Amino acid sequence: xxxxxxxxxxxxxxxxxxxLVKANIDACKRGDVTVEPSHVISLGSAVNIxxxxxxxxxxxxxxxxxxxxxxxxxxRINFLHGHFLSSQxxxxxxxxxxxxxxxxxxxxxxxxxxGAEISVGVVPEQPQNLSCxxxxxxxxxxxxxxxxxxxxxxxxxxxxxNGPKNLTWWKQCDHYCDHLDLGVNxxxxxxxxxxxxxxxxxxxxxxxxxLPSTFTFLDIVRPLPPWDIRFKCVNASVNKCILxxxxxxxxxxxxxxxxxxxxxxxKMVHATNAKGRYDVxxxxxxTEYEFQISSKLHLHKGIWSDWSESxxxxxxxxxxxxxxxxxxxxxxxxxxxxxxxxxWKVSLHMSKARGxxxxxxxxxxxxxxxxxxxxxxxxxxxWTWVIPRxxxxxxxxxxxxxxxxxxxxxxxxxxxxxxxxLAPRQVSANSKGVDDIMVTWEHPGKAAPxxxxxxxxxxxxxPRGDTxxxxxxxxxxxxxxxxxxxxxxxxxxxxxxxxxxxGDQRGCSSTWGNSKHKxxxxxxxxxxxxxxxxxxxxxxxxIPAQEQMGCILHYRIYWKEQDSNSQPQLCExxxxxxxxxxxxxxxxxxxxxVLWMTALTAAGESPPGNKREFCLPGKASxxxxxxxxxxxxxxxVGIFSMRYxxxxxxxxxxxxxxxxxxxxxxxxxxxxxxxxxxxxxxxQLPSDRLLTDWSNxxxxxxxxxxxxxxxxxxxxxxxxxxxxxxxxxxxGHYTSEEDAAYSAPSLPPPKALIAETGQLVDLYKxxxxxxxxxxxxxxxxxxxxxxxxxxxxxxGYLPSNxxxxxxHEDPVTDSLEELxxxxxxxxxxxxxxxHPLTFSCDKKLTLDRLKMGCSSLML
Numbered sequence: 001x002x003x004x005x006x007x008x009x010x011x012x013x014x015x016x017x018x019x020l021v022k023a024n025i026d027a028c029k030r031g032d033v034t035v036e037p038s039h040v041i042s043l044g045s046a047v048n049i050x051x052x053x054x055x056x057x058x059x060x061x062x063x064x065x066x067x068x069x070x071x072x073x074x075x076r077i078n079f080l081h082g083h084f085l086s087s088q089x090x091x092x093x094x095x096x097x098x099x100x101x102x103x104x105x106x107x108x109x110x111x112x113x114x115g116a117e118i119s120v121g122v123v124p125e126q127p128q129n130l131s132c133x134x135x136x137x138x139x140x141x142x143x144x145x146x147x148x149x150x151x152x153x154x155x156x157x158x159x160x161x162n163g164p165k166n167l168t169w170w171k172q173c174d175h176y177c178d179h180l181d182l183g184v185n186x187x188x189x190x191x192x193x194x195x196x197x198x199x200x201x202x203x204x205x206x207x208x209x210x211l212p213s214t215f216t217f218l219d220i221v222r223p224l225p226p227w228d229i230r231f232k233c234v235n236a237s238v239n240k241c242i243l244x245x246x247x248x249x250x251x252x253x254x255x256x257x258x259x260x261x262x263x264x265x266x267k268m269v270h271a272t273n274a275k276g277r278y279d280v281x282x283x284x285x286x287t288e289y290e291f292q293i294s295s296k297l298h299l300h301k302g303i304w305s306d307w308s309e310s311x312x313x314x315x316x317x318x319x320x321x322x323x324x325x326x327x328x329x330x331x332x333x334x335x336x337x338x339x340x341x342x343x344w345k346v347s348l349h350m351s352k353a354r355g356x357x358x359x360x361x362x363x364x365x366x367x368x369x370x371x372x373x374x375x376x377x378x379x380x381x382x383w384t385w386v387i388p389r390x391x392x393x394x395x396x397x398x399x400x401x402x403x404x405x406x407x408x409x410x411x412x413x414x415x416x417x418x419x420x421x422l423a424p425r426q427v428s429a430n431s432k433g434v435d436d437i438m439v440t441w442e443h444p445g446k447a448a449p450x451x452x453x454x455x456x457x458x459x460x461x462x463p464r465g466d467t468x469x470x471x472x473x474x475x476x477x478x479x480x481x482x483x484x485x486x487x488x489x490x491x492x493x494x495x496x497x498x499x500x501x502x503g504d505q506r507g508c509s510s511t512w513g514n515s516k517h518k519x520x521x522x523x524x525x526x527x528x529x530x531x532x533x534x535x536x537x538x539x540x541x542x543i544p545a546q547e548q549m550g551c552i553l554h555y556r557i558y559w560k561e562q563d564s565n566s567q568p569q570l571c572e573x574x575x576x577x578x579x580x581x582x583x584x585x586x587x588x589x590x591x592x593x594v595l596w597m598t599a600l601t602a603a604g605e606s607p608p609g610n611k612r613e614f615c616l617p618g619k620a621s622x623x624x625x626x627x628x629x630x631x632x633x634x635x636x637v638g639i640f641s642m643r644y645x646x647x648x649x650x651x652x653x654x655x656x657x658x659x660x661x662x663x664x665x666x667x668x669x670x671x672x673x674x675x676x677x678x679x680x681x682x683x684q685l686p687s688d689r690l691l692t693d694w695s696n697x698x699x700x701x702x703x704x705x706x707x708x709x710x711x712x713x714x715x716x717x718x719x720x721x722x723x724x725x726x727x728x729x730x731x732g733h734y735t736s737e738e739d740a741a742y743s744a745p746s747l748p749p750p751k752a753l754i755a756e757t758g759q760l761v762d763l764y765k766x767x768x769x770x771x772x773x774x775x776x777x778x779x780x781x782x783x784x785x786x787x788x789x790x791x792x793x794x795x796g797y798l799p800s801n802x803x804x805x806x807x808h809e810d811p812v813t814d815s816l817e818e819l820x821x822x823x824x825x826x827x828x829x830x831x832x833x834x835h836p837l838t839f840s841c842d843k844k845l846t847l848d849r850l851k852m853g854c855s856s857l858m859l
Contacts, residue, residue: 028114030057033101040119040153040204046090047118051101053083059105069110071100079104092120094152121153124201127210132161132197133303134186134217136224137248141186144179145199145210155203162196188250191217222303223248226276226293229311236316238285243278243293245308251295254278255304261288261312272299285318285354286401317355319404322348324360326397326409327455327472330416333386340413341384343470344397348406355401363408367392382469387413412504421447422500422507424454429496429513435488437513440481441498450502451477458484461493461512462545490516493551517550523598523609524555531616535585540609542580543599550601557582562592562613575599589616 031053041047051068058066068085070078078087085101100115125148132143143159159180160170173180186195194216200209226245233241243256254274257266271278283289291311296302324344331339342362362383364374368391376383387393396408417423424441432438439456454475463469468487475482488494497510524540531537538557552575560568573582587593592615599606639645 027112030054030103030111031101031113033099033114033116035099035116035118039117040121041092042205043094043120043122044091045120046088047092048086048088049099049116049118050084050086051113052085053103053113057103058083059103065105067104068113069102069104071102073098089118092118094120094122096120119153119204121151121203121205122149123206124151124155124203124208125149126208127157127199127201130197130199130210130213132195132213132215132220134221137188137221137250138185139221140181141184141220142179142181143197143199143213147176147178147201150176151201151203151205153203153205155201158200158202160198160200164190164193164195186217186221188217188221193217195220218298218302220303221297223251223295223297223305225306225308226254226295227308229291229293229308231291231311231313233316238283238315238318239281241280241283241315243280243291245276245293247276247295248297250297253296253299255294255296256280256291257307258289258291260284261290283315284351285315286356287350288312288314317401317403320348320352320354320357320399320401320406322352323407323409324348324397324399325474326395326411327457327470328395328411328413329470330413332389336389337386338389339384339386340393340395341382341470342395342397342411343382343472344409346381348399352406353399353401355403357399357401359400361396361398361400361405361408363396365394365396367394367412414504414506416497416499416506417508419447419500419502419505419507421445422451422502422505424498424500424507424509427496427498427509427511429494429511431513431515431517432483434490434516436483436485437488437494437496437515438481438483439496439498439511439513441509442480444500444507447500447502447507448477451500452503453477453501454479454482455499455501456482456484457497457499458494458513460487460489461495461551462542462548464492464545488515490514491518491549492545493548512551514550517601517603519601519604520549520552520599520606521547523596523606525610526595526597526612529595529612529614532583535583536587536614536616537581537583538595538597539581540597543606548599548601550603552599552601554600555582556598556600556605557584557595558597558608559584559587559593559595562594587614587616591615 031051034050034052036048036050038047049070051070053066053068065081066083067079067081068083069076070085070087072089077089078085089099096117096119098115098117101113103111103113105111127145127147130143130145132141134141141161143161147155147157154175156172156174157177157180158170158172159182160168161182161184162168163186169182169184171180171182180199194214196212196214198210198212200207226247228246230244231241232244247254252273254271255268256271256278257268258280259266269278289312291313292307292309294307295305326342326344328343329341331341333339344360348357359377359379360381360383362376362378363372364376364385364387365372374385376385383397393413395411395413397411398405398408400406422444424444427439427441430438430440437458439458441454444451454477455472456475457470457472459468459470471484471486473482473484473486484496491514493512493514495510496513497508500507520543522543524543526538526540528539529536530539540555543552554575555573557571557573558568559570560566569586571582571584592613594611594613596608596611598608640649
């Protein structure tokens, strides 16, 4: 199978070759094109081109119409009827031009006859700057030259080298050749022997040879670049560092160049017969350097080798020099303590650090003290501590690396703004681009000569992200301006302080500034509105720092009445005076207002914040009541000045007065019971009949009082006399509302009642007796006044304090003459001590068990 595929491939190749040969033969089967004097001519020469038809190759149908046409590329330049055409062509450009002859048998049909190419060029120029070089002692000779202008023709170059003892080497290269390696190695046995090289350029129009170049072995040999470069410092000290390398044995001269990585310029040194070693003495500590080395075989002639590969290395550390730039802040915590915060620049300059800073040493000491109060080591660039507010304190800060530490920086902790005379004047901050702020100030008047330096301090008013807490720079005492650009961001507000330093005294002035600003994106958010001593206290949240868009100068509080179309009132507040609350006192009570706020920067005012409704509570103004009160008083005085209206009012008030407010009470002498049972003056009622027990079946017929006022029980008079010993006493009397209403107006005076009905006196005396054996003649003492509380029943009221009534054994010793009429005063208020009945009776209240006294009642 493999043999079959191979045979087919060979057959295919043979067929393709035959077709190409046949195509070349058939290309000019109708005729020929000839060119005179040559197909290659020099620039500006003329050439004759002829086209002829072969016999019987003309137009078969119209032999007399044969027309030959000559084309230059695709452009017709000549034509002729017949079998032969000749044309002279001039002005051909450099390069190759194609001519084509065709036969036209009709207007639309042209047959190709043959064609020709004509090359136009120039004679080669003499090669220039021929030089030869041999790379290393074991390399070969290679020569280079400048071939001159392009000939536009095929040109061959031949290099020939002639040496001592009639030695000759030559070699040829093709078109456009400008260098050639002879492949010959020159040996150092005869370093002063001469060699001659020459190059010749040849083309169809002519040839040219370069001038011969003569040289020796030392002239053309370029040593190989040094290799295996090493660097070390003796005793890890930058004072003596050694650079070592390897080189070819014939090298007599070296050159070294080195530079710090941060520099663009090189420092060059030469070393004669260095033998691969050189001592470098002027290097800086803890600095990364780049080293390169080149070599040459002879001091005065020969070629420098290429630069070696770069060696990058770092020199060892040394003890740091200089001092740190330190600044501080103070903050009072309470009456006895203060907080100090120290800051220092991130790192020393490389020339001063002279190594990697491992840590910082901070010491704190009271000036009056002998020992160090506190010593601390930190890797940070800030330190905070709390110290007493009393005494003078000094702080030192130094930086340390592996070889040592810097000299300490001393800071006396004093009030940064304590000296008012040193305060700079007219401090201002203006934008100087996106990332720069120009701070200007004036000298502090008469104290200006005492100023030793100025410190400009700035910090972001509302820190965001990893912004450093404090930035500062120092300025000479003669400057009155400073451009700050470190850690400055657009649309951020910075608090800027300018301090004037004079010994241990400091004076300060401050301002705000930003590098770029525009109106805030939104207004403050009102979170609370409250009343405070007649005014309105408004509290709000700060606008987020990313939406302030610069330094806020003012807040504005707007308010207007709800549903009002009038222009709102406003109050403008400086930002630094009231950061988050403010009170206004121009709101009227009992009026609903709508309030909102905006913020202003130097670029404009923000959109309104949220709106809140608020109504101030409280009494209306006194003027609202003055006029109505005066009018009502005038009307009342006018009405009561008329007698008719006064009488009507008194009648109305009398009718509305409650009956228990009447000064008179019903008299038992005029009651129905007294009229039904008249008693003669001399008649004596046996006490046993009057005071017998209710369960006695022989007691006379008694008067039953059924008319009972169903009201709440009365209280005892608060000033009632003390009760006698507990025993069984008589009940008090209570007059019904109906009896009081009808009998009160017709009752005679109490004394007249006693005179007209003297018979009742004995009865009252008998009622005042304490037991069933009491006699009328024994009733010579006045009635005992008892305060009795009453409980309501379905037929009347019964006393609730029966157990506190006088006993039967206590006689009444008061005389009848001392009996004074008393008013019965009833109270509608409930008693404070209502007790349930502790005895049984048959649902009837009789006067033989009744005894009343006015001293226990009150109106």
